[in-house]
Amino acid sequence: MIAARDLAVGYPGGPVVLSELTFTVAPGERVGVLGPNGGGKTTLMRALLGELEPRAGTLMVEGRRGTVPQTERSRLDYPVSALDVVLMGALARGAWWRRPGRAERAAAHEALERVGLADRAKTTFGELSGGQRQRVLVARALLQDADIVLFDEPFTGLDTASATRLMALIDDLATEGRCVLVSTHDVAQARGWDRVLRVDRRMLDYGPPEPVLAHA
Numbered sequence: 119m120i121a122a123r124d125l126a127v128g129y130p131g132g133p134v135v136l137s138e139l140t141f142t143v144a145p146g147e148r149v150g151v152l153g154p155n156g157g158g159k160t161t162l163m164r165a166l167l168g169e170l171e172p173r174a175g176t177l178m179v180e181g182r183r184g185t186v187p188q189t190e191r192s193r194l195d196y197p198v199s200a201l202d203v204v205l206m207g208a209l210a211r212g213a214w215w216r217r218p219g220r221a222e223r224a225a226a227h228e229a230l231e232r233v234g235l236a237d238r239a240k241t242t243f244g245e246l247s248g249g250q251r252q253r254v255l256v257a258r259a260l261l262q263d264a265d266i267v268l269f270d271e272p273f274t275g276l277d278t279a280s281a282t283r284l285m286a287l288i289d290d291l292a293t294e295g296r297c298v299l300v301s302t303h304d305v306a307q308a309r310g311w312d313r314v315l316r317v318d319r320r321m322l323d324y325g326p327p328e329p330v331l332a333h334a
């Protein structure tokens with residue numbers, strides 16, 4: 119679903135910030151993107167979303183992409199409900215000017231139920247806890263029917279119960295054949311995925327967790 123070869127990326131007008139990326143991701147794989155602060159994890163996510171053009175090499179991404187960004191950054195101060203945020207997932211599929219129909223609203227409620235937030239549909243997004251906001255954004259990706267789901271440091275600030283719940287959701291997404299990329303700077307966190315992509319301004323390693331983390 120994803121194939122990068124000798125890929126280098128940077129921001130418009132700036133230098134290359136991440137390079138030497140050569141990796142492939144197959145359907146159903148859970149990939150941990152491991153790197154220090156400033157290592158280029160978010161930059162890689164943005165390249166996969168098509169927001170940044172390759173500076174060198176090639177990147178092929180097949181399928182619909184959905185993103186679960188860092189929740190502080192996506193915090194919304196205007197009164198929009200959890201259901202509204204989930205319904206934004208329908209925009210990716212339909213015409214943006216069309217109001218969501220009954221089927222889409224039903225699907226959005228179903229997605230909220232799947233992430234365990236059926237009773238929070240009307241709650242203002244900004245009033246939810248960090249963990250709940252994460253799950254609303256997972257519901258949004260479900261409504262998008264994303265084939266590739268990108269999580270940017272989703273476990274930051276989550277308590278054990280919320281982290282376990284999110285982990286189970288990520289496993290479900292992979293079991294359904296979606297590929298999931300999860301960025302983290304925590305080595306222990308990376309141990310649980312199928313593959314680990316280690317970056318620090320360039321790709322350092324890619325493969326099953328054991329050998330990659332041994333090198334790290």
Ligand SMILES: Nc1ncnc2c1ncn2[C@@H]1O[C@H](COP(=O)(O)OP(=O)(O)OP(=O)(O)O)[C@@H](O)[C@H]1O
Pocket residue numbers: 129132135153154155156157158159160161162303
């Ligand atoms: N919008 C931007 N414009 C220009 N440079 C940027 C931009 N965003 C990030 N960078 C630069 O790209 C490099 C990698 O940053 P990136 O945010 O991808 O790292 P990260 O691994 O996600 O870090 P963190 O763990 O702190 O979130 C940094 O040197 C940063 O200054």
